[in-house]
Amino acid sequence: MFRHVVRKSMAGVRNQSTVSKAKDAVSDKVEQLTGLFNKTVYWTKVTGELAKQVYLKEKLSPPSVAEIQSVYQTLYTQGVHYAQRPLEFVNVLSKSLDKNTLINGGAYLVQFAGLFALGEAIGRRKLIGYPSFQSHH
Numbered sequence: 001m002f003r004h005v006v007r008k009s010m011a012g013v014r015n016q017s018t019v020s021k022a023k024d025a026v027s028d029k030v031e032q033l034t035g036l037f038n039k040t041v042y043w044t045k046v047t048g049e050l051a052k053q054v055y056l057k058e059k060l061s062p063p064s065v066a067e068i069q070s071v072y073q074t075l076y077t078q079g080v081h082y083a084q085r086p087l088e089f090v091n092v093l094s095k096s097l098d099k100n101t102l103i104n105g106g107a108y109l110v111q112f113a114g115l116f117a118l119g120e121a122i123g124r125r126k127l128i129g130y131p132s133f134q135s136h137h
Contacts, residue, residue, distance in 0.1 A: 054060075083090035123128050 082092075124130055
């Protein structure tokens with residue numbers, strides 16, 4: 001009987017130790033997340049205030065409705081014009097593109113494709129293939 005009581009009390013000590021370790025780990029994570037949240041809020045407010053000062057100092061203002069309509073009307077008419085005359089579009093495009101423009105465009109395309117692939121790998125949490133969520137037999 002004495003051994004049984006000692007075993008029960010030792011199991012309770014082990015469980016208390018495990019529970020206290022778990023509580024400590026959780027409280028540490030909560031403190032880290034709270035600190036990260038506070039830093040994020042702080043820097044968001046700093047950035048907002050800086051943007052507000054730049055906006056006022058540069059006397060910036062959003063475009064008027066007439067300006068927006070003018071831009072989109074011009075884009076629409078040019079789009080319809082070149083859609084009806086594709087060879088003219090190709091000629092204008094070939095005259096405006098030089099070697100440096102193509103190289104820069106290719107570099108941006110490679111960067112975009114690389115960032116897209118990186119985002120996909122992070123989202124999948126695997127470098128190659130997708131995780132299988134089926135049970136394996």
